[in-house]
Amino acid sequence: MQPLRYPSGVLSLLNQHILHKILDHIVTILEIGSTQIQQRHIYKEIGHSKVDVLCYSKVPKMTYYIQEITRIKGICFSNEAQLERAIQTKKYIDTCFDQAINLELLARRQFTSKYHLIRVFKKYYGTTPRQYLIQTRVEQAKKMLRSGQSVSDTCYAIGFESIHSFSKLFKSKVGIPPSIYRSATFDKSKR
């Protein structure tokens, strides 16, 4: 919806009091719908003079849900520095999961202690950095196996150094060994 604009030049020719009453009435009618109308003054420079432009625009209605997410945000996410540490750690794992990542490295990157980082990460993501790294690697492994890559190629590509430890971990998380997962999903996608 385009804002409605009334330049002050036009307003000065009319009885502004009556016009405002009419506009208030229109706003009341429009508020019955799903949105509210916001009224604000904008000062625009035209030539050498400033013109007062009265602007009406549509803004989202303040719903119960918006009130709640605002309230909860204030309670749970007010420590921005702490939140940022968790987000940056997750981003690093997302992009560097195939490298040799350990907790000491992650903590050093955030200038904090290992134990503090575990607490902070778990607070915001519900899991530890190590568990999240494993989960990310397993998801990537599933993707590669589905696309037909071999178990050994997948193993080394996601940062494991031993096929045995990769297969053991994959089975514990997915329920079946990577070789069986590959034949079940890759063959299915080829059919």
Added chain:
Amino acid sequence: MRIKIVSIPVLDQQKALDFYTDVLGFVKKVDIPLSEGNRWLTVVSQYDQDGPELLLEPAPLHFAPSKVFQDELMKAGIPWTQFYVDDAQAEYDRLVSLGVEFSVKPTEMGTVVVAVFNDTCGNNIQIVEER
């Protein structure tokens, strides 16, 4: 046990199918005619077509309490369900350009960014980007 289907109440199944496929980009998976013009109608994500199906269920038309519940959630702005996206702002821009109305613009909420839109079938839907 496995999660295969989750349902969403819709006021008009055909309108819902058009919105969920043409606008949101889901893919029709199952469409079985039932009695009195009703259909067993499911859609899936185009990126996970073997994943969980979303059942577009005409419950509000046939079971009054379902309509009451749906209406009250809509009035309060509470989403019925949520879908995950890679970029909430980009998806917001795309949907707005298609005429979709949002009650919550992309908003940072801790480790996620959320936005809420009207699915035109009686529900608020939340999109979520994980940060």
